[in-house]
Amino acid sequence: MIKYIGAVVGYFLGRGFFGAVIGYFLGSAVDMFMDQGKKTGQSGSTGQRFKTVFEQATQQSVSPGDFELNLLSLASIVIKADGKVSQNELDYARQYFVRAYGKERANATFRTFNTVIKDREISATRICTYLNSRTRYEVRLQILHFLFGIAQADGQVSQPEVNVLGTIAGYFRINHQDFESIKNMFVKKADSAYKILEIDKSASNDEVKKAFRTMVKKYHPDKLMDMDEAYRAGAEEKFRNVQEAYEQIQKERGM
Template structure:
């Protein structure tokens, strides 16, 4: 992407102002050259083609990193383990060279600008499939958990993002439960109450297995498909735990 190249070059010569100017000029050149229509991989395929205007993969990456930065800074400090997790995630999805170029701009632009979660999530809500937004939520919880502990401040921030993305509260609690171990975790993952019957548990498992099946995210990059597999595995583990506890 020309925008990222010019942003990095701008930062090299003129630091933060140069990065912004380079990114803006590069965006214009990208649009003029039709780079959007030529790029078919990765997150561009996540966006629904229901409107005439389009969002480039680079713009989506920037928005995703913006949400990641909100979670990283939620508890008042920047944790290196969480930063490393995000970097590695992007390396797996886009390759080391592109990920490093993205993070050079991210470190100067994203961390030092005012970020509106509401505006970013409004875009994601209108342009992405629901199952893709669930994967974004799982990604954000994974960032928070990178240091081995999800703080309440991080939970609150992710909850706000979930509401902005119009994610149902039960789905939020289900994904949240995948990162917290307590007696009710298995029930919350399956989106049922502890009073559920064995029949209701089996039905809930079939529903959740279908919702979180990795095949639903075949349009996304390998790194995000891996996250889908992790959610699917958590659903299976929750069901097997309840099978063992209840003996059915």
């Protein structure tokens, strides 16, 4: 509870969204301290217990609440990209969060977002810059895949949404080929199978096989085994898209 109070206070005393994140972060540290005190029967000095918890919370990784708020903020940018808010896109985002973090935690994240962040200007540049040093490249690819899933939830990915997603991919330092590969999993064209494998239609059969092996290594679900269920499910979906693209090319060429 303290972390949500901290988010609200941080917003008004800090600098908007990032003040809220800092407040949420510090409140989380206090919550962790209190929980640890209960579990240990208050053993050790108060100062030492808080020091230990705070050091754990400030390591170079994204705390769950912090990561979720940043992810939901990026989702809101995509949802608003075409000038309308689709209920299907909102439902997609909520269901994803429930699968990844559980209903109670997901609802808490949405409450904090709606109370503190929703109606304020959200900077994709700052969010992506913040996450770049705290997430692996494979995780950022999965975030982009999730954001494309939101855009497609209303039936199609519009050009304004593609433009916004391209901008976010740039902030995430995702290379052009990887962006095009994921985009073509959602925006189907005649050469999408080749784009997914990151090759040209003129590629030889041997080059197609080599590209498939490379993509299998890149998108194998095992790369996200340490992530939540929704991320692993997304990795499996990307993996299936790669397999389907390869099978389509095989069929077309009679390989």
